[in-house]
Amino acid sequence: MSAVGLMACSGSPSFKLTASGSGDQIPLTVTFTPSETDVDELRWDFGDDETLTSSVEDGSVSHTYSTIGSYIVTVVAQNRDNGEPGDSASLNVIATAGMLNHISLSPDSLTVLPEGKATFSISAFDQFGNELADPETTYAVSSSAGTIDQQGRSTASQNAGAYPNPLTVTVSSYGLDINTEATIVIRPGSLSQIILEPQSVSTSPSGQLSFSVLAIDEFGNPLTNIVTTFKADISACQIDAFGRFTAGAGAGAYVNVVVAEATDGSILTNAAVHVRIDLGPLKQLLLLPETAMVQADGEVTFTASALDGWGDAVDDGIIVFDRASDAGRIDPKGHFVAAVLAGVVRGAVKVVASSSDASIAAASDVNVTHGAIDHVLIEPSATELRATETISFTARASDAFDNRIESARITWEASESKGTIGLEGILTAGGRAGFYADAVIAAAELGGISLESSASIRVTPGPLSHATPAPGLIQLTPGSIIQLEFPQGFETVTEIQSKALSLSGPWRTKPLEKSSGLFAAGQSPGDYPTALFKKGSTRTTSVSVTNLP
Incomplete structure (x- = not known):
């Protein structure tokens, strides 16, 4: 390839300049040969700011170009004596870039977001740093890092990470290839969501585990x-700032009970997980009520719960009710009907709970209480007592099943003509003898219900305190007879004083009868203070008699 282009000489046609060189790539060395001339010296301008003065005897001169370009080389023939320029000649030297020596990739490393775009450019240079024009270039990138076309336009993959030298650029020139590489860093994008791990939990009450959060x-x-x-949700579990989780005691399925929140600048997102707290084995049996209070022949429902160690109901628990005493009867659903006899029965109701791995029993007491007041019983219901004598009555309120009602309020009542009675039921009979039906009344009251019962009394005469003869004062002459009236209940004369009463006639042989009431004076005058009368063995009295002279 010719490296030198000649131009027409501007001087004498007889003075010419020729050039020769190998190739046209820098470094380019060109040998210049002027035609023969009579001048003393030659002055050279090589067009690259380099000059030279040589003599004709030197002949050809050489010059090396290190920079690509087009250079006008001029030589002027000149005599030393007069200094006047003579003929000149010029030619054009074209120096092209040298052989491929090195390349430069821009950028030589790339940081980009997922699916981010960038354009790479390559420059090829010779050994002097001269850039080669339009070098043959090939781009290649690993698929994990993205894609690139042959114009250097790249698109990053979606996979964040640092990719050492995934991009390779090859530049070829005249059979010489040079490669260069670039590092690509794909930086994660903005916060989009978080993943809470584990995403679902099944644990036992008070179970512990740790949650972690992955932000992507x-x-x-x-x-x-x-x-x-x-x-x-504190009703189901607890969790600390480090994600350490402790389940609560209540078994069940809890939706979105654990929540994690993540912030990235102004972006806020969250995630939640479900938690299932499983039941433990059968550990306890709860029977309610623990003590049932029910009226005689009344009804109450017992409930039994088979529970694990944390108070949660065991799903496979089988519950069986049983009556353990004569306090009443109970059906399989816990419906209890009390017996009619009041009283406290310990362990009256029994229940057994069974599961696949355990069996537990429990019992409840039953307190059968009286019903409403149904009747009142007075003791004694009928009695006999002397006038002004006292007697104690008792009253008992009972329900329809004859259960005594201790809490009933008892009040007593008796008319004054029949006697008086106090709060404790103690009756003092009146002074008038006779039979009195319903003389004593006991009233029992409880819960707004009031019932009464009564008792009859017979009042008999008390000790004789005086006699009322008729006529008036007993003053008799000896041997005289008088008709007397005796108090009720004094039927016979049991003792007389012989001086006061004539014992002659029929009175010597039998007592004086009440029906006659005849009294015969004795023969001795005087005051006789007593005469004794008797009914049975309980009543006595006396009468004073005066026999006149």
């Missing part, structure tokens, strides 16, 4: 330095 961009690339907080 829209392409699933993990993010770092994301502020994360945890929170949980």
Whole structure:
């Protein structure tokens, strides 16, 4: 390839300049040969700011070009004596770039977002730093890092990460190939979502585990330095700032009970997980009520719960009710009907709970209480007592099943003509003898219900305190007879004083009868203070008699 182009000489046609060189690529050395001339010296201008003065005897001169370009080389023939320029000749030297020596890739490393775009450019140079024009270039990139076309236009992949030298550029020139590489860093995008791990939990009451949060961009690339907080429904579990989780005691399925929140600048996102707290084995049996209070022949429903160690109902628990005493009867559903006899029965109702791995029994007491007041019983219901004598009555309120009602309020009543009665049921009979039906009344009251019962009394005469004869004052002459009236209940005369009463006639042989009431004075005058009368063995009295002279 010719490296030198000649131009027409501007001087004498007889003075010419020729050039020769190998190739046209720099470094380009060109040998210049002037035609013969009579001048003393030659002055050279090589067109690259380099000059030279040579003599005709030197003949040809050489010059090396290190920079590509087009150079006008001029030589002027000149005599030393007069200094006048003589003939001149010029030619054009074209120096092209040298052989491929090195290349430069821009950018030589790339940081980009997922699916981010960038354009690479390549420059090829010779050994002097001269850029080669339009070198043959090939771009290649690993598929994990993205794609690139042959104009250097690249698109990053969705996979964040640092890819050492995934991009290779090859430049070829005259059979010489040079490669260069570039590092690509795909930086994660903005926060798009978080993933809470584990995404679902099944644990036992008070079970512990740790949650972790993975923050990712829209392409699933993990993010770092994301502020994360945890929170949980305290009714089901607890969780601390580090994601350490402790299940609560209540078994069940809890939806979105653990929540994690993540922030990245102004972006806020969250994630939640479900938690299932499984039941433990059968550990306890709860029978309610623990003590049932029910009226005689009344009804109450017992409930039994088979529970694990944390108080949660065991799904496979089989519950069987049983009556353990005569306090009443119970059906398989816990419906209890009390017996009619009031009282406290310990362990009256029994229940057994069984599961696949355990069996537990429990019992409840039953307190059968009286019903409403149904009747009142007075003791004694009928009695006999002397006038002004006292007697104690008792009253008992009972329900329809004759269960005594201790809490009933008892009040007593008796008319004054029949006697008086106090709060404790103690009756003092009146002074008038006779039979009195319903003389004593006991009233029992409870819960707005009031019932009464009564008792009859017979009042008999008390000790004789005086006699009322008729007529008036007993003053008799000896041997005289008088008709007397005796108090009720004094039927016979049991003792007389012989001086006061004539014992002659029929009175010597039998007592004076009440029906006659005849009294015969004795023969001795005087005051006789007593005469004794008796009914049975309980009543006595006396009468004073005066026999006149």
